[in-house]
Amino acid sequence: MTTLSHDSKLANPDNTVDVPGERAALVLNMDKFSQVTATVCRVNEADRAPTAWYIAFALAVSLLSVLGICIGYLFATGVGVWGLNNPVMWAYDITNFVFWVGIGHAGTLISAILFLFRQKWRTGINRFAEAMTIFAVICAGTFPGIHVGRVWFAYWLFPIPNQMEMWPQFRSPLLWDVFAVSTYFTVSLLFWYTGMVPDLATLRDRAKGKLQQLGYGLFSLGWRGSNRHWHRYERAYLLLAALSTPLVLSVHSVVSFDFATSQLPGWHTTIFPPYFVAGAIFSGFAMVVTLAVPARELFGLKDLITLRHLDNMNKIILVTGCMVGYAYSIEFFIAWYSGARYEKFAFMNRAFGQYWWAYLIMVSCNVITPQLFWFKKIRTSIPIMFVLSIVVNVGMWFERFVIIVSSLANDFLPSSWDLFVPTWVDIGTMVGAFGLFFTLFLLFCRYLPMIAMAEVKAVMPQADPHGAGAGKHGKH
Amino acid sequence: MSRFLFPRWSNLLLPTIILAATTIPVYALFFVAYGFSPKTLDVGYQPTQVVPYSHALHAGELGLDCRYCHISVEKAAHASVPATQTCMNCHTLIRPDSPKLAKVKESFTTGLPVQWTRIHKLPEYAYFNHSAHVSRGIGCVSCHGRIDKMEIVYQNSPLSMGWCIECHRNPDVNLRPTSEITNLAFDGTTELSVDERAVLKDKFHIKPSDDCSTCHR
Numbered sequence: 001m002t003t004l005s006h007d008s009k010l011a012n013p014d015n016t017v018d019v020p021g022e023r024a025a026l027v028l029n030m031d032k033f034s035q036v037t038a039t040v041c042r043v044n045e046a047d048r049a050p051t052a053w054y055i056a057f058a059l060a061v062s063l064l065s066v067l068g069i070c071i072g073y074l075f076a077t078g079v080g081v082w083g084l085n086n087p088v089m090w091a092y093d094i095t096n097f098v099f100w101v102g103i104g105h106a107g108t109l110i111s112a113i114l115f116l117f118r119q120k121w122r123t124g125i126n127r128f129a130e131a132m133t134i135f136a137v138i139c140a141g142t143f144p145g146i147h148v149g150r151v152w153f154a155y156w157l158f159p160i161p162n163q164m165e166m167w168p169q170f171r172s173p174l175l176w177d178v179f180a181v182s183t184y185f186t187v188s189l190l191f192w193y194t195g196m197v198p199d200l201a202t203l204r205d206r207a208k209g210k211l212q213q214l215g216y217g218l219f220s221l222g223w224r225g226s227n228r229h230w231h232r233y234e235r236a237y238l239l240l241a242a243l244s245t246p247l248v249l250s251v252h253s254v255v256s257f258d259f260a261t262s263q264l265p266g267w268h269t270t271i272f273p274p275y276f277v278a279g280a281i282f283s284g285f286a287m288v289v290t291l292a293v294p295a296r297e298l299f300g301l302k303d304l305i306t307l308r309h310l311d312n313m314n315k316i317i318l319v320t321g322c323m324v325g326y327a328y329s330i331e332f333f334i335a336w337y338s339g340a341r342y343e344k345f346a347f348m349n350r351a352f353g354q355y356w357w358a359y360l361i362m363v364s365c366n367v368i369t370p371q372l373f374w375f376k377k378i379r380t381s382i383p384i385m386f387v388l389s390i391v392v393n394v395g396m397w398f399e400r401f402v403i404i405v406s407s408l409a410n411d412f413l414p415s416s417w418d419l420f421v422p423t424w425v426d427i428g429t430m431v432g433a434f435g436l437f438f439t440l441f442l443l444f445c446r447y448l449p450m451i452a453m454a455e456v457k458a459v460m461p462q463a464d465p466h467g468a469g470a471g472k473h474g475k476h
Numbered sequence: 477m478s479r480f481l482f483p484r485w486s487n488l489l490l491p492t493i494i495l496a497a498t499t500i501p502v503y504a505l506f507f508v509a510y511g512f513s514p515k516t517l518d519v520g521y522q523p524t525q526v527v528p529y530s531h532a533l534h535a536g537e538l539g540l541d542c543r544y545c546h547i548s549v550e551k552a553a554h555a556s557v558p559a560t561q562t563c564m565n566c567h568t569l570i571r572p573d574s575p576k577l578a579k580v581k582e583s584f585t586t587g588l589p590v591q592w593t594r595i596h597k598l599p600e601y602a603y604f605n606h607s608a609h610v611s612r613g614i615g616c617v618s619c620h621g622r623i624d625k626m627e628i629v630y631q632n633s634p635l636s637m638g639w640c641i642e643c644h645r646n647p648d649v650n651l652r653p654t655s656e657i658t659n660l661a662f663d664g665t666t667e668l669s670v671d672e673r674a675v676l677k678d679k680f681h682i683k684p685s686d687d688c689s690t691c692h693r
Contacts (some may be wrong), residue, residue: 145618155508160505160508160509161505161506161509162508162509162512162513162638163509163512163513163515163636163637163638163639164635164636164638164641165637165638165639165641165642166637166638214483216481217483217486218486218489220482221482222482361670
């Protein structure tokens with residue numbers, strides 16, 4: 001390490017360029033730790049949020065009320081208000097569920113796997129990616145709860161002793177899903193909160209109002225930053241990272257079992273678990289980019305969420321996009337190679353049947369457009385990456401729609417085939433879920449530290465006793 | 477102002493949260509499992525009937541067979557409630573002037589039935605057939621208890637789904653020969669050997685199903 005130059009002054013100001021022998025800076029234009037604190041806390045401490053925040057919040061809350069109205073109408077009337085029919089008994093509800101669970105995966109990947117692999121650039125984005133995970137899982141959890149038809153029996157999802165001696169089917173992946181998603185939510189929440197404790201203490205120490213002092217004070221659990229505190233914190237964080245790591249792979253695998261363990265052509269596929277996990281990370285990173293781009297502009301975090309962070313995420317989007325594309329083509333290959341006529345039909349029908357347009361949107365958004373990220377110019381262009389990240393999420397929503405609806409609509413028996421057409425309630429619920437997501441996310445941005453200050457400081461060269469920060473006092 | 481704002485009272489929060497987080501879910505679980513159960517809600521339901529008819533007297537002391545009044549029990553899904561005429565078979569001669577019989581006689585003259593309050597009521601969505609049980613070795617007592625000892629009839633069993641399933645999964649303990657069907661004092665578990673019950677099970681072809689569609693048709 002000592003042979004490397006750590007002088008941040010000499011480092012290339014464009015941190016997307018890798019200079020041999022030098023580590024690219026992850027924090028720009030800041031020499032002091034206090035600058036990081038000031039930049040991050042400013043968002044929470046300002047008397048008034050940026051005007052754009054209020055506009056976005058108003059919009060998000062309006063969409064949330066659309067969700068409320070749609071769910072209320074659904075409860076009052078029944079699932080008939082959706083466009084479901086026989087054979088398409090799952091459509092927007094489960095599409096939205098899988099979509100949102102998938103979004104959540106980037107948070108855990110960034111916080112757990114990248115942490116264990118010591119990818120230091122994760123520190124700039126992990127906090128709000130984890131927040132995104134939690135809010136996405138909340139959105140996801142809504143759908144299985146409301147799609148059961150008789151919502152007052154939704155507690156039947158859980159194995160609770162009852163007078164009927166009736167239990168959920170333990171052999172069914174739908175029950176595994178309940179456990180997978182609730183475990184995922186619990187662990188993600190604990191991980192998020194544990195990581196936030198030192199930053200909450202920072203906010204508490206800087207807070208002027210009594211209410212803020214008390215609120216941040218209680219939730220920072222009496223953190224004083226002592227050596228022992230840090231030691232335990234790091235242990236806990238490492239353990240939680242190790243606990244969450246298998247979840248990144250397991251949760252979406254279990255979600256994919258909902259389909260893969262059935263016998264429906266188009267669902268009954270062994271490639272589903274890895275394919276779903278890749279797709280989840282793909283969509284999750286796209287959502288992180290979608291959120292990070294406006295957030296860094298709006299709250300002045302460009303020096304902490306730098307172009308390098310975005311560039312790295314775009315690379316992951318490219319990689320996972322290619323994996324998803326590979327899975328699409330392998331599905332077709334297997335359909336042909338299996339020699340099973342129903343299997344062959346399912347895939348030909350998927351691409352050229354009545355839902356051809358959905359398949360086309362899926363392939364062009366998920367496989368073709370992400371290829372643009374091979375070009376560094378595009379990877380580092382803010383407007384293009386913003387648009388592409390949204391395109392990816394549109395594509396991933398359609399992927400779930402294509403898998404679920406096109407397989408169900410044309411199953412074994414032609415006489416039972418039917419076309420699914422969404423109703424306004426279907427569409428309202430789908431759009432409204434974004435309202436729930438963005439309402440929670442905007443509240444998070446305003447009231448909680450959006451960037452893990454303590455962790456970001458640790459990856460600055462000034463934190464390295466052998467590095468630039470120690471330079472003035474001579475190198476060791 | 478102190479720098480570390482972690483008020484002393486907040487120390488109480490930790491044990492409170494731990495206590496609440498551990499006890500409330502367990503309590504809720506037991507509350508639902510036992511509180512909502514028909515074992516708690518329905519067993520012992522003993523409404524006052526318009527006619528103070530005593531099963532203890534008729535079925536117990538006098539030894540009337542259940543089927544004298546509930547005639548359809550072996551042939552139909554419902555164990556019929558007797559017509560007023562059935563009562564009057566005897567009561568035109570026995571204690572015809574008893575004030576307890578006022579409502580019965582009123583019904584006899586007007587032709588309108590006595591308004592009994594129903595005690596044993598299964599939900600509409602549950603299919604149950606008395607004849608299928610009674611004609612194949614399940615006695616009255618298994619579900620209704622010792623009616624012959626009840627001055628006023630009350631619900632003896634929960635009639636919950638779990639309670640039905642319990643017997644459908646292990647019917648042997650309730651089996652008896654058809655001759656003892658209405659003998660409320662007969663206890664198959666003590667008076668029959670395991671082998672004898674196995675023979676009965678075989679004889680009656682008892683293979684109770686616990687599929688949803690068995691009862692929810």
